Amino acid sequence: MAGSDQTTVTLPTGEAIPKLGQGTWEMGERPNARKGEIAALREGVELGMTLIDTAEMYGEGESEKLIAEALGDRRKELFIVSKVYPHNGSERGVQAACERSLKRLKTDRIDLYLLHWRGGENLEGVIAGFEKLKDDGKIRHWGVSNFDTDDMEELFSLDGGDACATDQILFNVARRGAEFDLLPWLRERGMPAMAYSPVDHARLPRGGVLEKIAAARGVSAFQVALAWVLQQPQVFAIPKAADVAHVRENRAALDLHLSADELADIDQQFKPPRSKRSLEML
Numbered sequence: 001m002a003g004s005d006q007t008t009v010t011l012p013t014g015e016a017i018p019k020l021g022q023g024t025w026e027m028g029e030r031p032n033a034r035k036g037e038i039a040a041l042r043e044g045v046e047l048g049m050t051l052i053d054t055a056e057m058y059g060e061g062e063s064e065k066l067i068a069e070a071l072g073d074r075r076k077e078l079f080i081v082s083k084v085y086p087h088n089g090s091e092r093g094v095q096a097a098c099e100r101s102l103k104r105l106k107t108d109r110i111d112l113y114l115l116h117w118r119g120g121e122n123l124e125g126v127i128a129g130f131e132k133l134k135d136d137g138k139i140r141h142w143g144v145s146n147f148d149t150d151d152m153e154e155l156f157s158l159d160g161g162d163a164c165a166t167d168q169i170l171f172n173v174a175r176r177g178a179e180f181d182l183l184p185w186l187r188e189r190g191m192p193a194m195a196y197s198p199v200d201h202a203r204l205p206r207g208g209v210l211e212k213i214a215a216a217r218g219v220s221a222f223q224v225a226l227a228w229v230l231q232q233p234q235v236f237a238i239p240k241a242a243d244v245a246h247v248r249e250n251r252a253a254l255d256l257h258l259s260a261d262e263l264a265d266i267d268q269q270f271k272p273p274r275s276k277r278s279l280e281m282l
């Protein structure tokens, strides 16, 4: 997928990464779902969705183990993102947590390592720990998640804070608050935003404009919602799909380009923000 403007976004370092990846929250937790989950992740990688998002929190490490099992033989092609709990958010804590994640992932490096959310962490310590991990070759980039604009300002006010590669945030057609200030703030600094729950955790409203466009285009409402996210500049997305058919549909959404009229119709139902809204979290 690399190499084309429509299929990649660029990190502040200039590295291009896939615009469409795969989430893994709630995967690896149920033995009888494992075979299907492995098939889904492998199909996604086969289709070029080589960016894989996980976290130490997901199934308390079970998602990371599933990724090792499903994709160990494809490691070289992958861009692995994992996240550290805020309660491990200290210089030593992030290093120890990273070692545990590396073991579960059966790899020697994480491509992008994020602080999962704010919650009692020592932000200076987190930056120092992340930089040490980078120096040691255990992570390639670091970033944050669920940081609103004021959190990003605070991060950038700290020594080394501007080395942040991305902010992973809740962003989809039904949750557009970040468009008001956070997305422009990130764009001004050449930092892509990583959209989680891009189909709103499968809770998008039924009926309405998404289904109308979907019917006219012969696709699903999920695909329209995902295409909308993917059409935002410098935004990349990590839909989670444990069903192979959903994975294929999600990949096809990357080729679905919504017209100006369709985008305007979407704005009628899902209004863009006109004032600051606090960043939501799932």
Ligand code: NAP
Residues within 6 Å of the ligand: 022, 023, 024, 025, 026, 053, 054, 116, 117, 145, 146, 168, 169, 195, 196, 197, 198, 199, 200, 201, 202, 220, 222, 223, 238, 239, 240, 241, 242, 243, 245, 246, 247, 249, 250, 282
């Ligand atoms: P999501 O990707 O918006 O939605 C996942 C749900 O949508 C699943 O039930 C999935 O079903 C269904 N789905 C996906 N594609 C579909 C399609 N084409 N047609 C019909 N249904 C479809 O929600 P999410 O899992 O919350 O978010 C994605 C990833 O973002 C997570 O897995 C995780 O990696 C990350 N995340 C990060 C944070 C954070 O705080 N940083 C928070 C939430 C999520 P099936 O599984 O049955 O295919």
